[in-house]
Amino acid sequence: MKQVYAGVPNGILVFLLLAIFLMNGAAVYLEDTLIPDITKLLGVIVLLTLFYRIRNRMANVFLTIFLFFFIGDAFSVFNFEVLSGKLATTFYLGSYSLLIFVLLGKLKRIKYEGLVSIYLIVVLLLNSYFLYALYGVVKENFSDNVNLILYICHGITLIALTFFAFAVYLSQETTQSIIFLVMVFCLVFSDVLNYISTLYVYFWVFEFMSNMLHLVSLILLYSYVFNHHKIIKAKSKTSLDTYILSNSERLTA
Numbered sequence: 001m002k003q004v005y006a007g008v009p010n011g012i013l014v015f016l017l018l019a020i021f022l023m024n025g026a027a028v029y030l031e032d033t034l035i036p037d038i039t040k041l042l043g044v045i046v047l048l049t050l051f052y053r054i055r056n057r058m059a060n061v062f063l064t065i066f067l068f069f070f071i072g073d074a075f076s077v078f079n080f081e082v083l084s085g086k087l088a089t090t091f092y093l094g095s096y097s098l099l100i101f102v103l104l105g106k107l108k109r110i111k112y113e114g115l116v117s118i119y120l121i122v123v124l125l126l127n128s129y130f131l132y133a134l135y136g137v138v139k140e141n142f143s144d145n146v147n148l149i150l151y152i153c154h155g156i157t158l159i160a161l162t163f164f165a166f167a168v169y170l171s172q173e174t175t176q177s178i179i180f181l182v183m184v185f186c187l188v189f190s191d192v193l194n195y196i197s198t199l200y201v202y203f204w205v206f207e208f209m210s211n212m213l214h215l216v217s218l219i220l221l222y223s224y225v226f227n228h229h230k231i232i233k234a235k236s237k238t239s240l241d242t243y244i245l246s247n248s249e250r251l252t253a
Helices: 010-029 034-054 060-077 081-104 114-141 145-172 175-200 204-252
Strands: none
Touching: 010 034, 010 204, 034 060, 034 204, 060 081, 060 204, 081 145, 081 175, 114 145, 145 175, 175 204
């Protein structure tokens, strides 16, 4: 399994995450929305700040994903009546679609044979059934057709994202594929708990876990992006060293 790279010491990230967990848990239990809202708004900003303190640039696709998450979080925090929820869902859909785009380049190396095909079929069927079951529970709570269409598109996108992430993991089983897969699971469970809490039955634990899983998914995305850039840099340096060594051997031969 490949080495894990991290832009911030793991101990510091774990400590900060536990502190945020405790503060948000107490705030949600006491029905105080200020701390959860601040956490949601600052999550992407803090992660981007940490990234750019260490590295000079980020690939455009990853930066766009973070920006879409930030705009979606902003619309979910600031209430602009019905339009706010629709815009938040739309930007989240955009970020999920770009995450799928990131995975598409890795699918060429996947061999759909044997147990891999069986696992992928099982995952696809389970996710589809789960989405259908959830739809049956909450469909009566949608106020208009636009929200219903957004929910369906949201569910289909999450199924596709989970399917592709699982396919990449089964074919590669690297640290990066594991981070991406766990991130996708956090996103899925966060959105499911949010739908249940918003449209079906409110329970403060559901809201708390939804917020925290969303934050964990952003931290995992940060780790994935940082690892990606460090691996690319290491490969480029190795290729350059090999090229220089090859030319040196040719000149001295």
